[in-house]
Amino acid sequence: QKEVEQDPGPLSVPEGAIVSLNCTYSNSAFQYFMWYRQYSRKGPELLMYTYSSGNKEDGRFTAQVDKSSKYISLFIRDSQPSDSATYLCAMSAGTGGFKTIFGAGTRLFVKA
Amino acid sequence: DVKVTQSSRYLVKRTGEKVFLECVQDMDHENMFWYRQDPGLGLRLIYFSYDVKMKEKGDIPEGYSVSREKKERFSLILESASTNQTSMYLCASIRGAVSSYNSPLHFGNGTRLTVT
Secondary structure, three states, rough: OOOOEEEEOHHHHHHHHOOEEEEOOOOOOOEEEEEEOOOOOOOOOEEEEOOOOEEEEEEEEEEEEEEEEEEEEEEEOOOOHHHEEEEEEEEEEOOOOHHHOOOOHHHHHHHH | OEEEEEEEOOEEOOOOEEEEEEEEEEEOOOOOEEEEEEOEEEEEEEEEEEOOOOOEOOOOOOOOOEEEOOOEEEEEEEOOOOOHHHHEEEEEEEEOEEEEEEOOOOOOOOOOEEOO
16 A cells, blocks of 8 residues: 555646645654645646645645545645646655655646 | 756667766755656655765665765666666755755656666
């Protein structure tokens, strides 16, 4: 079983839709939870970062962490064609980027 | 703005060739990493380096080696390329030891390697 599970999609939605992206994990030691966005032919870039449980909002993006269920989500409101990308969840138990475990990534297409 | 530059976007090599993938970062980051990215598998860590001439194995080091002679440069070496090493290779760097919102992993744009 993988430490981090993420549905690879693809997920196709119309412009303006609310998008929900999710990951589950098995390691209860994870404390740092991240979402990276990767455009085609580009490297991943950090989109959202959450420490421990709770919600974090940044513009149209909301990240949620439920440690009791070992489940994290990224919500995108009023989705735009420019949101079309692969979204990777990532998590870490402690210090050091080398302990970051990535999900497989979900490909999202937002149709105009 | 942090820049991580990978020297090649696309490479095609033959089985058995020795392959060098080069990565340079311009922000004086201590830690550098090599990942490979495959559909359905996500990013998997091959090797990382926390200082010049220092290296540590990641999750999938078999068939690879690395070199870090200067702080800004981290090279991935495929000693004898095989078809199962066909993949997207991503280099990343980070300041310090803590991955945080103010200090995330910074990735290059990747090298797509095809071994025939």
